[in-house]
Amino acid sequence: MSGSITFSSVQSIKGSLMVIRTNGKLGYEELVEIELENGEKRLGRSLQVSEDIAVVEVFEGTQGLSPRGVKVRFLGRPLELSVSNELLGRIFDGLGRPIDGMPEPVGVEELDINGKILNPYKREYPDEFIQTGVSVIDGMLSMVRGQKLPIFSGSGLPHDMLAAQIARQATIAKGEEFAVVFAAIGVPADTAMFFRKELEESGALKRSVLFLNLAEDPAVERIVTPRVALTAAEYLAFEEGFHVLAILTDMTNYGEALREISMMREEVPSRRGYPGYLYTDLATIFERSGRITGRKGSLTQLPILSMPADDITHPIPDLTAYITEGQIVLSKDLYHKGIYPPVNVLMSLSRLMKDGVGEGKTRADHKELSDQLYNSYSKAMDVRSLAEIVGEEGIPESSKKYLQFADAFESKFMKQDPYENRDIDTTLNLAWDVLSILPESEWTNISEKSKKVYLSVVQKRNI
Amino acid sequence: MKLKVKGKITEVKGTVVKASNVSGIQMNEMVRVGELGLVGEVVRVEGDNAYVQVYEFTTGLRPGEPVEGLGSPLSVTLAPGIVGNIYDGLQRPLSNIEGYSISRGYTAEAVDVNKSWHFVPVIKPGTKVEGGEKIGYVEETELIRHFIMIPPNVKGNLTYVAPEGEYKVSDSIAEVQNGEKVSISMIQKWPVRVPRPIKRRLVATEPLITGQRIIDAFFPLAKGGSAAVPGGFGTGKTVLLHQMASWANSRVVVYVGCGERGNEMVELLKTFPKLNDPISGKPIMQKSIMIANTSNMPVAAREASIYVGITLAEYYRDMGYDSLMLADSTSRWAEALREISGRLEEIPAEEGYPSYLASRIASFYERAGYVETLSGDFGSVSIIGAVSPPGGDFTEPVTTHTLRYVKAFWLLDPNLAYSRHYPAVNWISSYSSYVEPLSDWWSLNVSTEFETLRRQALDILFKEESLRNIVRLLGPEVLPEDEKLLLEAANMLREGFLKQSAYHEVDRYTPPAVQYYLLKLILTFYERAKEKLKGGTTVEEIRSSPLYLEVIRARFNVKGKEEFDALMKKVMEF
Numbered sequence A: 001m002s003g004s005i006t007f008s009s010v011q012s013i014k015g016s017l018m019v020i021r022t023n024g025k026l027g028y029e030e031l032v033e034i035e036l037e038n039g040e041k042r043l044g045r046s047l048q049v050s051e052d053i054a055v056v057e058v059f060e061g062t063q064g065l066s067p068r069g070v071k072v073r074f075l076g077r078p079l080e081l082s083v084s085n086e087l088l089g090r091i092f093d094g095l096g097r098p099i100d101g102m103p104e105p106v107g108v109e110e111l112d113i114n115g116k117i118l119n120p121y122k123r124e125y126p127d128e129f130i131q132t133g134v135s136v137i138d139g140m141l142s143m144v145r146g147q148k149l150p151i152f153s154g155s156g157l158p159h160d161m162l163a164a165q166i167a168r169q170a171t172i173a174k175g176e177e178f179a180v181v182f183a184a185i186g187v188p189a190d191t192a193m194f195f196r197k198e199l200e201e202s203g204a205l206k207r208s209v210l211f212l213n214l215a216e217d218p219a220v221e222r223i224v225t226p227r228v229a230l231t232a233a234e235y236l237a238f239e240e241g242f243h244v245l246a247i248l249t250d251m252t253n254y255g256e257a258l259r260e261i262s263m264m265r266e267e268v269p270s271r272r273g274y275p276g277y278l279y280t281d282l283a284t285i286f287e288r289s290g291r292i293t294g295r296k297g298s299l300t301q302l303p304i305l306s307m308p309a310d311d312i313t314h315p316i317p318d319l320t321a322y323i324t325e326g327q328i329v330l331s332k333d334l335y336h337k338g339i340y341p342p343v344n345v346l347m348s349l350s351r352l353m354k355d356g357v358g359e360g361k362t363r364a365d366h367k368e369l370s371d372q373l374y375n376s377y378s379k380a381m382d383v384r385s386l387a388e389i390v391g392e393e394g395i396p397e398s399s400k401k402y403l404q405f406a407d408a409f410e411s412k413f414m415k416q417d418p419y420e421n422r423d424i425d426t427t428l429n430l431a432w433d434v435l436s437i438l439p440e441s442e443w444t445n446i447s448e449k450s451k452k453v454y455l456s457v458v459q460k461r462n463i
Numbered sequence B: 001m002k003l004k005v006k007g008k009i010t011e012v013k014g015t016v017v018k019a020s021n022v023s024g025i026q027m028n029e030m031v032r033v034g035e036l037g038l039v040g041e042v043v044r045v046e047g048d049n050a051y052v053q054v055y056e057f058t059t060g061l062r063p064g065e066p067v068e069g070l071g072s073p074l075s076v077t078l079a080p081g082i083v084g085n086i087y088d089g090l091q092r093p094l095s096n097i098e099g100y101s102i103s104r105g106y107t108a109e110a111v112d113v114n115k116s117w118h119f120v121p122v123i124k125p126g127t128k129v130e131g132g133e134k135i136g137y138v139e140e141t142e143l144i145r146h147f148i149m150i151p152p153n154v155k156g157n158l159t160y161v162a163p164e165g166e167y168k169v170s171d172s173i174a175e176v177q178n179g180e181k182v183s184i185s186m187i188q189k190w191p192v193r194v195p196r197p198i199k200r201r202l203v204a205t206e207p208l209i210t211g212q213r214i215i216d217a218f219f220p221l222a223k224g225g226s227a228a229v230p231g232g233f234g235t236g237k238t239v240l241l242h243q244m245a246s247w248a249n250s251r252v253v254v255y256v257g258c259g260e261r262g263n264e265m266v267e268l269l270k271t272f273p274k275l276n277d278p279i280s281g282k283p284i285m286q287k288s289i290m291i292a293n294t295s296n297m298p299v300a301a302r303e304a305s306i307y308v309g310i311t312l313a314e315y316y317r318d319m320g321y322d323s324l325m326l327a328d329s330t331s332r333w334a335e336a337l338r339e340i341s342g343r344l345e346e347i348p349a350e351e352g353y354p355s356y357l358a359s360r361i362a363s364f365y366e367r368a369g370y371v372e373t374l375s376g377d378f379g380s381v382s383i384i385g386a387v388s389p390p391g392g393d394f395t396e397p398v399t400t401h402t403l404r405y406v407k408a409f410w411l412l413d414p415n416l417a418y419s420r421h422y423p424a425v426n427w428i429s430s431y432s433s434y435v436e437p438l439s440d441w442w443s444l445n446v447s448t449e450f451e452t453l454r455r456q457a458l459d460i461l462f463k464e465e466s467l468r469n470i471v472r473l474l475g476p477e478v479l480p481e482d483e484k485l486l487l488e489a490a491n492m493l494r495e496g497f498l499k500q501s502a503y504h505e506v507d508r509y510t511p512p513a514v515q516y517y518l519l520k521l522i523l524t525f526y527e528r529a530k531e532k533l534k535g536g537t538t539v540e541e542i543r544s545s546p547l548y549l550e551v552i553r554a555r556f557n558v559k560g561k562e563e564f565d566a567l568m569k570k571v572m573e574f
């Protein structure tokens, strides 16, 4: 390896950071290999370099290290992943080293895990509808290929179930090359096992790549895991032409690892101890999705993050939503009512829906229906909270219909089985059904044309 | 010519690099850093050392690599060929990069230097000229007649002007004699952090018509004004800014995507060639300039992109045009300031922001204005900045400082956004200081009755707000019929006027006359309904009449006087 030299002088160790003497031979963000006296090797990366010393973060942590008795070797390159389609079907650790007992896959290229800066001019606007078979998503939060759409969740909520359902059902379009890249970031082993099993049972495992940094693995490594995973995903999407779905869970653990390092570096924090560059840092992860002009594949991201204390204004969900193209927010209240998937539709949003639906994509009435459901459900929520205060007697007769509508919306349209796969026609027809509970005078978003073409069909079918 | 300073890197910390042996280097001077020649700017000078903020990622950079001063501060190239382009934060065109990624150290001319333009002189040699004077023009696009001006810092005797004909931007097209001979081409360079000079500031009296009803009618912006749009994630800042870029009656639009999504820039690139300017009917691409520093691009260039944008807007103002500069989002720019400040280990003020945050925000918005240009024309720069407060908290530093310096603000309300009331501009807390100066324009150009209708409508909305507090506790049934009717009128205003879909072919742009029609329809319906109420009709009956829904849906159907008259007739007969 070019420029690699052995050096052994460690000045100090603090948390997972190490200050080493370099004589100016180490570049910014370059790798070092740390060899312990017992022969164990660890990886580190420089965070700051000067003429004589450098600050290095040690991915596997610094337990057991002492300034004496370690050798530091400069690798002369940034952290890279060796890519090829041999990655498919394999399982790696959070730094991209195989942990499935099989040999290192043969790579065709070594790629910097930070990826390249995608030229916005070369992006293709994402507008191809993905049918997930989940009514509330397809009908009101439609996803398109190349979108980044996170699930905001809390403990005890079925975010894994929903992500797995999307991964299973969204990937069955015939004749197309799809792949799933799964990154576990500080989650319990059983979460990783759950996804593995789901992918295996649906036959998708051989087209999946798993990167696992589990709860017991070092926190510093979490900074790297999503980047390694996205490097694999980008390669598969833009070089090999796959439609890739990347599931990253749990991004909150990522944010916490970043805070930990920032604190050790004694940086000035912004909110709740998180570094001021949290937005920028998250953006370098989430912006790695999309489509590229002239390339076949696409990279869709479905990050999962748990909202600490169910607080959507917490810096991690907040800044995530400032970067992603919408968010799917799960609700404890609905889940406790027995509704799966328990989506708080009013707080959720898919920003790329508008160009992915409508005539020629889904159905001409899709947009109006979705607007109307949002509009009416939001009114219904007002009526519901009023009814809780003043009782049903206190609300006007005309508003009572809204209570019925809200119940039907939740229990008929939203609720479905985790293994039920509804096509878009079924979803939209269901929407007409629940909307029909309200008198037509309340349909402010529905055009006469849609009524004529679709409503009559739905009504006929119901007779 | 100043000698180029050469030194070497001694430290790399993120995108801030410390260089030694650079005595003579100046504050804000542009530098090339490392073997790759990364672009940077000097942000601190200490003895023979300097700190450089690098505008590109610094991975792999090592102590000992060279640092070279370029002798001038960060400047933009001003010349025909800018309009219709998409640039990065340093005015490097993004459209002629090979491959799909941007490699480091990339250099490119801002405009096509090989293109020939048809130059037409408007002045004869032998006259005395001063900075800003127009010497000729080229037709840059069908919408922009690009005037070639004497650079602001040049004056003297005009000894030569090229005859009408084809020239490249770097060809000499004029000469000015003032002790020494200055050769003038179609290119000017201007340092972005310095406002371009003007003759004087004037009071703005003309509205910037945006076609967005809640803005034009209730919280307007004047040409040359400044406004901010604060709002949490997903409340509609970007959509509103895109709407402004698409429909505002400005002559030139500079859209700066500052630390936001790549796909949002693609959306502009995709829609602008297809949308037609409401005044000229030509594709708005022909009046637009886009600057993209997306969130995955290096932070330091984000800070520069805002200044690059405003300088381009000022340049077109100097030709006598109305420019509109849109910045999405100024919070990302402020965060870039904070990040650089942090790396320089400056003492932070609030939330880690440097103490000069407020003054930077102030001087940015100060660059807006309706002015008399150096050549005696009238032109303007209007600025609209999105603000993205963390946690949607309007008391954070960037929002509070911005609200102090802008003269109009449209506060986006998450509750309106959650209930899909778009644009989610809160009509109780938003503000514009331009209402008064612009009211004459409405009465002269639209209707003398407009101001009255505007007040009536706002009055209904304010009354609704206080009634809602009662309703929330006791239910609407406790209200007398006339107050119930007022709630219905407010509902009609919300549904039929304040809400405006950016994606509906008719609804997305409402010319001033139609804004008046819609208000007139709703308020007349309300007057008629009040009379019917006296005659014994119930509110429930009024609400369920087909005309109620038809008036609300008028925003999708009324395009002009004809549709208005027809519907007005029905309302009068109601």
Ligand SMILES: Nc1ncnc2c1ncn2[C@@H]1O[C@H](COP(=O)(O)OP(=O)(O)OP(=O)(O)O)[C@@H](O)[C@H]1O
Pocket (backbone or CB within 6 Å): A321, A322, A323, A349, A350, A351, A352, B231, B232, B233, B234, B235, B236, B237, B238, B239, B240, B260, B388, B422, B423, B424, B500, B501, B502, B503
């Ligand atoms: N006028 C409008 N008409 C229809 N839909 C709208 C309108 N304004 C906003 N929306 C909807 O709201 C969504 C979010 O809007 P937008 O992207 O402008 O939010 P934002 O405030 O810029 O958020 P962020 O700060 O995260 O960038 C849009 O994708 C669109 O679905």
Ligand SMILES: Nc1ncnc2c1ncn2[C@@H]1O[C@H](COP(=O)(O)OP(=O)(O)OP(=O)(O)O)[C@@H](O)[C@H]1O
Pocket (backbone or CB within 6 Å): B143, B249, B250, B251, B277, B279, B280, B320, B321, B322, B377, B378, B379
């Ligand atoms: N966006 C536009 N597209 C096409 N034509 C426009 C546009 N905006 C203005 N015009 C027209 O172009 C002409 C010149 O525009 P200009 O902006 O110089 O006018 P002005 O500002 O009213 O003039 P002055 O500089 O004397 O105040 C005017 O007739 C104006 O109506």
Ligand SMILES: [Mg+2]
Pocket (backbone or CB within 6 Å): B237, B238, B239, B260, B328
């Ligand atoms: Mg936005």
Ligand SMILES: [Mg+2]
Pocket (backbone or CB within 6 Å): B320, B321, B322, B377, B378, B379, B380
């Ligand atoms: Mg003018």
